[in-house]
Amino acid sequence: MPLVLEPPEADKGDIESLLLGLKANKDWFEQLIITNSAVLLRGFDVKNPQDFNEIVETFGWEDIRYVGPAPRTHIYKRVWTANEGPLSEFIYYHHEMVLIKESPKKLMLFCEVPPPEGGETPIVPSFRVTERMVEEFPEAVEEMEAKGLKYTFTALSKNDTSSMRGRGWEDAFGTSDPEEAEKRAKALGMDMEWLPNGGVKTILGPRPLTRVFEGRKGRRMWFNTVVGMHGKELSSATMADGTELPEKVVKRCGQIIEEESIQFQWEKGDVLFLDNLALLHGRRPSKPPRRVLVATCK
Structure with a gap:
C-alpha cells in the first residue's frame, strides 16, 4: 500500500x-x-x-x-x-471530514x-487501529463505543493562515450571516455557540467511535478523531455524556496509529x-x- x-x-x-x-x-x-x-x-x-x-x-x-x-x-x-x-507543522492522522x-x-x-525534504502523506489502515485498541483496551473501547463521542472546536471569524486549523467560520460555512451559518451547521449535524470575540464554538455529537462500511470485509474502522482533538488548544474530545477520555488510552492510541503508518x-x-x-x-x-x-x- x-x-x-x-x-x-x-x-x-x-x-x-x-x-x-x-x-x-x-x-x-x-x-x-x-x-x-x-x-x-x-x-x-x-x-x-x-x-x-x-x-x-x-x-x-x-x-x-x-x-x-x-x-x-x-x-x-x-x-x-x-x-x-505552516509546512513546519505535522497534520495529524484523520479520515477526511470524519465528524x-x-x-x-x-x-x-x-x-x-x-x-525537497519531508512532506510525506502517511496513511494508516484504520481497521488495524481498532483491532489493536480492542486488544489492549477492551473495556475502554466498549465504553466509548456505547456512549459515543462529543467534540468541540473553536474557530475565529476570519481565516488565520498561520495555523493549520485556522479556517474561519465565515469561510467554512460560506457565509458571513450568523443565522445562515447556524442553519448550515445544523444541516451538517453540529451546534454553535457564539463567542464575544466574534468567533464560534462548534459542538458535534454524539459521534461513533468505529464504523463498518459495505464492501470492506466487515472491518471496524477507527472512524473518529479522538487523538487529533483531545485536549488541544482549540478543540476537545470526550464521551458523549461528558466523561473524560482516559489519558493513557488516548496516548497509546496515538502510538498505535504511528506504528501502523505507511509512507x-x-x-x-x-x-x-x-x-x-x-x-x-x-x-x-x-x-x-x-x-x-x-x-x-x-
Missing part, C-alpha cells in the same frame, strides 16, 4: 492515454481503490490542476464540498489546495511540487487515490516548497 500503477509503455504516459485508460476501466479502477485502499498513479504526464481536474471528472463521482478547520484555497473547478497551514454527517468516500491528491516519497505528477472510509492520512513536516492539491468525492 499504496498500489502503484505506472504507464505500460514508455510512450503511454501522456495525459490523453491516461484519461482514455481510466474512462475505459472506470469500474475496475474504482474496485481497485476499495480493494487496496490506496492507488498511486505515477510516471504519467500530469502537469497542472487542469490535468488533475480532468482525471477527477473522468469517473463521474459527485463532488463534496470540504467542511473543516483547514485553510484551503479554490484553484480550479473541483481542485483545491490541501491544508495551507460531518456525510464524509467523502474518495480523496484524491496531486503532487504539483514535491518537497512514501512524493514525486512530481503523482496522483494518489485514497479510500477515505478505510484510511487515515496526515502530513509530515516539510521543507518548502511543497504544493499538493486535493479533490473530494462522494
